[in-house]
Amino acid sequence: MAFEGLTERLQSALSGLRRKGKVTDADLRDTMREIRMALLEADVDYTVVKKFVREVREKAAGQKVLEGLNPEQQIVKIVNEELTMMMGDEAVPLNQSKKIPTIIMMVGLQGAGKTTTAGKLALKLKQEQNARPLMIAADIYRPAAIDQLETLGQQIDVPVFAMGTDVDPREIVQKGLAKADELKADYVFIDAAGRLQIDEALMQELADIKKIAAPDEILLVVDAMTGQNATETAQGFNDRLGITGVVLTKLDGDTRGGAALSIREVTQKPIKFVGQGEKMTDLDVFYPERMASRILGMGDLMTLIEKAQKDVDEKKAAEQAEKMRQNTFDFNDFIDQMDQVQNMGPMEDLLKMIPGVANNPALQNIQMDDKQMDHMRAIVLSMTPAEREDPDLINPSRRRRLAAGAGRPIVEVNRMIKQFNQMKSMMSKVMNGNTGQMEQMMSALQGQGGMPNGMPGMPGMPKSGGNIGNKVQQMAMKRMARQIQKNKKKRRK
Template identity: 55%
Template structure:
């Protein structure tokens, strides 16, 4: 996950302030020195770091902060506010034209993930915004670019427009917009050509396309893994094309995060979307406030709730809650629940969204192995129908058979059965808590339940 090293450094620095009953100017100065080093190590632009630290320090040593009841928390709030502002303040949404179609030019260097991001954006527009997008293959120079977009279009069941044999991207763009109007499509996403470096030919062609297509958005796709270079590329493209926003790819990878923290301040262009994985649904709107919260270890509950609302089937969730309350929860139900949670994305990512997870002893270094879920699934699927309903009937010989059938060991089968029994006991306790809360006029809900 991006920002991992930066988040660890910042959280460690602020943990020292949290516990203090009184915070002095010297404490703030010392903390800001650590923040400065952490940001520079994360490849954040030097000028951005300098301005950021000065702003935080100026606000943090104000009398309202130092004389408050919880000065340490107040300093952290100042940092959170300034981090949010640094990354754009609020969410910058994709444009919607007054008269369809909305035209979006996707630009960037070769290898940044532009074609894939174009496909992901089309998928997002259709799935999350209920729009009808058209993919336009206008990269006539990279041999595999048109084919790649056509394959993505087929996978997503989204139409792809191109003119076979044409080497004139401007004409392809013009014809695509006319086609979208005829077919009453909402968005035209033009996948333009990239180069390995910024050159005059590339920019001239993009400027000509801009002139003809009159796009509502020009989104630059940049690879977060390239760090400060991503910011320099964004600055160059912006000066020549007047960008409307940035799509930052590979933010889920082992990246320092400097590009995400620098790009808005250097170019003035907001990050509109971030790529958080290889799957075609792994493109998310960028929320500066939520990202700042995650960097400072406060979690990201809003995104987690949104994921649950989108990916967890409501009827299944209600039935699951009923079974939990009645202590009728079986291994078959456990499998269903596991599949629902897996839809929300990698477990490490989900855990990072939970506030305070990094504060639990030992949790900071825990890496959830998603492949382990596959082994659990194999074990459960190797049980008979009766065994799934009544795990207590699974004796030694049955455990041996299940291990053999699932390609696991008897020890793994034993461990899963014990964990399942412990979980059922815990659910009974939750049910009692829920009943008590209801009697007192409160309420309690199981995690991920509606």
């Protein structure tokens, strides 16, 4: 996952302040030196790092911060704010045309994920705005580029205009725009050609297409794994075409994350979307504030809430909540809950969105293996319908049968059933307001290595009392509460 190395280094640098009773100017200098090295190792542009460190030092220096209450938390807050500003301060929406269609030109080097991103964005607009997009296949050079776009179009049920590889891309775009008018499409995506590197022929072709199409949006698709090269690529395209925004892809890959921290500052153009997965739905709006919180290990509650709202069946979730309250939650509900959680993405990524998990030493190395989920599913599917509805029926002889049916050791069956019963009891107390006993049970589960090792229900929530990010977490919790209230008001209306 992107930023893991950077998060660890920043946490190490900032935690040094917490161990001191009083923060001096010398302590601040040492911390800023470590932060500078962490950013450089993450492949952040040198000039960007230099400016960032200067801004943080200027805001953090002085007696007001260093001699105030909790100076380390104030410094963390300043670092968080500067990270956010570096990446753009706030989310920037797509440019909209005053008359339909809105034309979006997708540009970038080969291999960055430009064609796939065009399909993901078309699907996102279709699902969220009930839009009628059209995609134009204007990349006649890359082998199978047109076939790829047509396949994506069929997959997401979006029309694709193509004229093959023997027609000039400029003519394809002209006729594609005429087709968009005919279909009354409200969004047009031009999948323009890419190259292995920027060259004059490519840039001239793109400049000609820009002149023909007069796009409302020129989105540069950049592979986040290319590090410093991503910044250079963005600068090159921006100088020649005047891009309007950036989409970062492969942010879930083995990347140091420097591109996300550099591109906005270097080009002065916003990152609008990020791709973090292979599914066609794996494209998210880029929120600088949320990304900064994640980089500092403070979680990302708002994104977690949005994922839950999008991927979880509200009616089914309400039924399960009522069953938890009445303590009648069974293994059928357990399987349904597991499916819904898995739809939201990898469990370790979801856990890191919870404030306190990413910077909690006991939980930093959580590995949620998909095979563990499969093993639990196999055990449950080996149960009879009666056993799934009434777990109390599962006596020792039945457990041996389940182990044989699932091909798992008996100790694994015993552990899963024990964890299930503990989770069921804990959630019943939560739903009925007994949070004191809930915290005791969570501590017990963590001590046993229980739920964090694979239980899909509610992973143990760490306490964050001594956490260096307390203030940032409180801000996140307040934002979450405000958002929940807004959602409630919308539903009432």
